[in-house]
Amino acid sequence: MKLRLRPMPWLTGIVAVMLVILISLGVWQFQRLQWKTNLLTEVEASVTSPPLTSLEDLERAIAANEPVDFRRISFQSSPTAGEPVYAVYRTQQGGIYWDLFEQYSSVFGRYDTVLNDVKPDGTAVSPANIVADVLVGYVREDHPMGRVEGWLKSKPNRTTNRWFKFNQTGDWGGTETLTSHYIDIAAKLPFDTADRGASAAAALPVRRPSIRNNHRDYMLTWFSFAFLLVIFYLMIHRRAGRLTW
Numbered sequence: 001m002k003l004r005l006r007p008m009p010w011l012t013g014i015v016a017v018m019l020v021i022l023i024s025l026g027v028w029q030f031q032r033l034q035w036k037t038n039l040l041t042e043v044e045a046s047v048t049s050p051p052l053t054s055l056e057d058l059e060r061a062i063a064a065n066e067p068v069d070f071r072r073i074s075f076q077s078s079p080t081a082g083e084p085v086y087a088v089y090r091t092q093q094g095g096i097y098w099d100l101f102e103q104y105s106s107v108f109g110r111y112d113t114v115l116n117d118v119k120p121d122g123t124a125v126s127p128a129n130i131v132a133d134v135l136v137g138y139v140r141e142d143h144p145m146g147r148v149e150g151w152l153k154s155k156p157n158r159t160t161n162r163w164f165k166f167n168q169t170g171d172w173g174g175t176e177t178l179t180s181h182y183i184d185i186a187a188k189l190p191f192d193t194a195d196r197g198a199s200a201a202a203a204l205p206v207r208r209p210s211i212r213n214n215h216r217d218y219m220l221t222w223f224s225f226a227f228l229l230v231i232f233y234l235m236i237h238r239r240a241g242r243l244t245w
Helices: 010-046 055-063 146-153 196-204 216-237
Strands: 072-076 087-090 097-102 107-115 134-139 183-187
Touching: 010 216, 072 087, 072 196, 087 196, 134 196
Parallel strands: 107 183
Antiparallel strands: 072 134, 087 097, 097 107, 134 183
């Protein structure tokens, strides 16, 4: 059997461009599938790991590139003397919120949430400081803005305590090793026994983020479109008598 195809130039050009687009989208979704699968694996490893028991342990884990996002932690600390409380703008489903952060050694901790009925006026926020020797919570990784978003968004100003998204450009000082992480504080314990703090951290419920991973379906959809496009292309040529065997 000898296959003969006399391509229609205009149709062939259109189909070639569409195939490049569809296959590129399929490859992109395949890459997203790999990234999301690895992310979910890292999160699962983090949330099922024993709680960290100090900020030093957290620093070592990050330096060793271990997954720490959503990992439980307890640490002995108190607010850093003379450091301001940071009012941080965040958009969330259902409203706009102002989260409050305070610096502990080389890491920031979120310990309260203020609804958007508290209007920013440029002045420093001064809630009562935490009086606690042991804090318990979850380590969180902060993801920076993209390049274009970084150009468009206003930059943080640590000196004037401006309202801004959390450390998106890394402009906060005093965080030499942990500029990309913070701690969601879930409990404030008025005692200084590390073992009890570790027990409290172990008793925290495991937090697994709800992350959908539909990229396999998306990948197969784009590749299916590319396959069907080739079939339709051949059928049109067959009906026009340009494809014979």
